[in-house]
Amino acid sequence: MADRIAISPLARKLAEDKGIDLSTLVGSGPGGRIIKRDVEGLGQGAGTSPAAPQASPNSDRPASLPDPHLYADANQYDTLELNPMQRAIAQRLTLAKQTMPHFYLTRRVEVSALLALRQKINDALATRGEKLSVNDFIIRAVALALIDEPDVNVSFADTEILRHHHADIGVAVALPDGLITPIIRKAETKSVQQIATEVKKLATKAADRRLKPNEYEGGSFSVSNLGMFHIDSFTAVINPPQAAILAVGTTQERLYRSPEGDILAAQDIQVTLSCDHRAINGAVGARFLQTLADYCHHPHLLMFD
Numbered sequence: 001m002a003d004r005i006a007i008s009p010l011a012r013k014l015a016e017d018k019g020i021d022l023s024t025l026v027g028s029g030p031g032g033r034i035i036k037r038d039v040e041g042l043g044q045g046a047g048t049s050p051a052a053p054q055a056s057p058n059s060d061r062p063a064s065l066p067d068p069h070l071y072a073d074a075n076q077y078d079t080l081e082l083n084p085m086q087r088a089i090a091q092r093l094t095l096a097k098q099t100m101p102h103f104y105l106t107r108r109v110e111v112s113a114l115l116a117l118r119q120k121i122n123d124a125l126a127t128r129g130e131k132l133s134v135n136d137f138i139i140r141a142v143a144l145a146l147i148d149e150p151d152v153n154v155s156f157a158d159t160e161i162l163r164h165h166h167a168d169i170g171v172a173v174a175l176p177d178g179l180i181t182p183i184i185r186k187a188e189t190k191s192v193q194q195i196a197t198e199v200k201k202l203a204t205k206a207a208d209r210r211l212k213p214n215e216y217e218g219g220s221f222s223v224s225n226l227g228m229f230h231i232d233s234f235t236a237v238i239n240p241p242q243a244a245i246l247a248v249g250t251t252q253e254r255l256y257r258s259p260e261g262d263i264l265a266a267q268d269i270q271v272t273l274s275c276d277h278r279a280i281n282g283a284v285g286a287r288f289l290q291t292l293a294d295y296c297h298h299p300h301l302l303m304f305d
Helices: 009-018 036-043 084-099 112-128 134-148 192-207 282-297 299-303
Strands: 102-110 154-157 160-163 169-171 173-175 178-180 221-225 244-257 263-276
Touching: 009 036, 084 178, 102 282, 112 134, 112 263, 112 282, 112 299, 134 169, 134 192, 134 221, 134 244, 134 282, 134 299, 169 192, 173 192, 263 282, 282 299
Parallel strands: 169 221, 221 244
Antiparallel strands: 102 263, 154 160, 173 178, 244 263
16 A cells, blocks of 8 residues: 555655554645655654645645655655754744735945945054954944834834834854854944954854854844855845845946946945835835944944944
């Protein structure tokens, strides 16, 4: 009987290892296919696996997404089990896209003056072995812009919107097996140099799996920067319970004509703001990006408390 029903290669291997008779199982995969969780369920004392919900005969929607095992030769791929972090990320981001009505605002931000100021500061810090990144300046600019535009510094809570008093900014840090966003608390109260030091410290703790929950949970906003990988622009998924995230691309040179007719060069980055439309509307998001652009265009303002 088991040979006449669809069985995933991984489920078959697990059943052989555990000595389980596949003919006793009811598959929960697409079309009743026996998959890994059906075999694992027996190992957990769960009895036979429940049948998967089937689509209505009158519905064009499938009961679930196609199982990739159905279309691949078991000898032509490797199976990489998700670790707890990857499972948590998958669940959270899936829920974010399913439940949050995302919309996106993109604009160019001139950073010529910011880059020049950063170079001067880094030259001065060189003897101390310190260095500030562009992202450190961006985080500081975002923090001040959030305080100036508090309607973006919010969270949606079903029947109310929480407007946060401080800019608690999550900074996306890539790990070999996932992504985590340690949070710079009260970032608007910290200098660019303090932010740089804290980001490095948190990134090191993240890589060593030493972050405490209060160092990465919550927050009021996030910044995800892929500029160091030469990505021009991208959109990011909002990290709940936050209502917005800023995606930052790489620096690009732009030529423009001055009022006097001269051809000049400027340095730009392209940023995209992802917003939860339940909490933030387009005009509010646009004002935030304009304020952010003003801080980047006049970076000396970032050096004041």
